[in-house]
Amino acid sequence: MKPIASLSLDLDNQWSYMKTHGDAGWEAFPSYLDLVVDRFLPMLEERGLRITVFVVGQDAALDKNHKALRKIADAGHEIGNHSFHHEPWLHLYSEEQIEEEISKAEQAIEHATGRRPHGFRGPGFSISPTVLRVLLRHGYRYDCSTFPTFLGPLARTWYFLKSDLAPEEREKRKQLFGGWKEGLRSIDPYLWELAEGNMVEIPVTTVPVLRVPMHMSYVLYLSTLSPRLARAYFASAQATCRMFGSSPSLLLHPLDFLSGEDIDALAFFPGMALRAQDKLACVGACLDLLRRNFDILPLEEHAEALRRGSSLQLEAA
Numbered sequence: 001m002k003p004i005a006s007l008s009l010d011l012d013n014q015w016s017y018m019k020t021h022g023d024a025g026w027e028a029f030p031s032y033l034d035l036v037v038d039r040f041l042p043m044l045e046e047r048g049l050r051i052t053v054f055v056v057g058q059d060a061a062l063d064k065n066h067k068a069l070r071k072i073a074d075a076g077h078e079i080g081n082h083s084f085h086h087e088p089w090l091h092l093y094s095e096e097q098i099e100e101e102i103s104k105a106e107q108a109i110e111h112a113t114g115r116r117p118h119g120f121r122g123p124g125f126s127i128s129p130t131v132l133r134v135l136l137r138h139g140y141r142y143d144c145s146t147f148p149t150f151l152g153p154l155a156r157t158w159y160f161l162k163s164d165l166a167p168e169e170r171e172k173r174k175q176l177f178g179g180w181k182e183g184l185r186s187i188d189p190y191l192w193e194l195a196e197g198n199m200v201e202i203p204v205t206t207v208p209v210l211r212v213p214m215h216m217s218y219v220l221y222l223s224t225l226s227p228r229l230a231r232a233y234f235a236s237a238q239a240t241c242r243m244f245g246s247s248p249s250l251l252l253h254p255l256d257f258l259s260g261e262d263i264d265a266l267a268f269f270p271g272m273a274l275r276a277q278d279k280l281a282c283v284g285a286c287l288d289l290l291r292r293n294f295d296i297l298p299l300e301e302h303a304e305a306l307r308r309g310s311s312l313q314l315e316a317a
Contacts, residue, residue, distance in 0.1 A: 003242065005294035006202065006302035007287075008052040008080070008144065009040065009252040010121060011072075013059050016086040017255075017266055020124070025265075032254065032263055033059065033068040039257040039280065041075055047287055051252075052299040053077050054121045057084030057105025060112035073113040078298035081105050081117040081140075088124025090131060098134045106138065119299050121145050125182075125204070129317040132192050132199055142200040142303035143192070144249065149206045149213055150183030183211045186315070188246055189306050193314045200303045200312065205248040207237045214238075215251040216283055220271040223282050234286050238293055249302065250290065256283055 013033060018026035044051060053072050059065045061084075073079055083090060084105035093101065102120070110116045118141045122131060127145035135143060187208055192199040207214050214237035223230035241248045259276040260267035271279070290296060297305065306312060 002293065002295045003245075004247045004297060004302060004305055005290060006052070006247075006249040006297050006299045007049065007252070007290070008054060008121070008249070008299055009254075010054045010082060011036075011056065011059070012082075012086065012123075012254060013056060013065075014263060014266065016056060016058075016123070017269070019086070020088060021268075023265070029058070029062060030265070031059070031062075031065060032258065033065050035262060036254040036257050037068040037071055039276075040252070040254075041071060043257075043280065043284055043287070044077070045075065047284075047291060049287065049291065049296055050076050050078070050298050051296070052080050052119060054080040054082035054119075055109050055113070055117075056082045056086045056123075057101075057108045058086065060105070060108035066112045069109075069112045070114070073115050078119070078300050079109060079113050079115040079117055080119040080121060080299065081109060082121055083123050084108070086123045088122075088126050090122050090124075090126040091128040093130075095130050095134065098131055102131075102134050102138055118142070119144065119303070129194065132194055132317050133196055136194065136196045136199055140199070141300060142202055144202040144204065144299055146182070146185050146201060146203040147206070147213075148182055148185040148187050148203050149211050150180050151212065186313070187211070188313075189249075189303075190313045190315045192317045194317045198314070199317075200306060201315070202249045202299060202303060202306075204251050205241065205246065208240050208244040208246055210240075214248070216256045216286060217251075217253050217271065219286060220256060220274065220279055220282060223278070224271060224274060227278070227282060230282060231285055231289075235289060238289065242293065247302070247306075248290075248294065249299065252283070 015026040015029045084101050120143050122145035125145050125147040189202045219230045219234050260272040
């Protein structure tokens with residue numbers, strides 16, 4: 001019997017990347033959802049994979065996106081909540097603002113997809129005890145907003161170098177991607193302990209011991225240097241997880257399926273110089289390797305399996 005892994009996709013849209021980057025024009029909510037959904041759904045169907053797709057509430061609230069979002073649900077994938085406004089400074093919100101953010105997103109997502117979300121991922125891995133309390137009140141079964149790596153400050157520095165942000169906008173983003181202490185968090189799933197109850201946390205997996213990322217955006221960046229190196233890195237990261245008994249939870253992004261030729265406004269992102277067909281070939285090869293070594297589940301099923309089959313450690317929120 002193969003060990004368990006989970007796979008998810010954060011369905012960040014074109015406008016949400018532009019907003020975080022501080023680019024003008026995001027308020028028109030430009031979208032590539034039709035294009036990206038028609039690329040990742042066939043890849044998953046071909047491999048018999050069901051995953052979790054985290055939807056931004058603002059996208060679900062727009063009629064123009066309903067057809068694409070309904071396709072995801074109709075294909076049998078779990079739908080999760082990725083906040084309404086997709087602001088990576090969610091941890092700075094008041095409890096009332098967080099309540100509105102979660103409620104408004106889940107209502108829009110359920111209306112658009114027919115599925116009520118039971119899992120949450122904060123934009124930019126933004127999480128706080130207040131967010132967890134609100135999620136518990138809403139009956140959420142798991143969170144997956146932690147990213148245990150030491151590289152967050154480096155990623156934030158690169159992002160600022162590529163952005164032209166006013167000082168007040170930089171202040172909002174000062175904890176974007178987390179600090180170096182994120183690297184001290186557990187790689188393995190655990191239970192957040194709050195006065196109101198416990199919440200399963202499934203971190204986005206990084207390589208055991210080294211705490212370096214292993215999800216597709218990083219693999220694709222390596223592919224710009226050498227496709228062979230990228231696939232070897234992904235294979236060794238998986239082997240390390242198996243050696244340490246970790247059940248990886250891996251993450252996809254829409255830009256893993258798109259190139260700068262598709263979306264010129266996002267050409268500044270790492271890996272966007274790759275041709276779309278080269279990206280798709282790399283992602284497909286990595287998914288094939290993952291499913292050879294693990295039984296891949298959506299996150300809700302992964303969370304339920306963890307609750308049934310293991311003694312999860314408690315962590316104070």
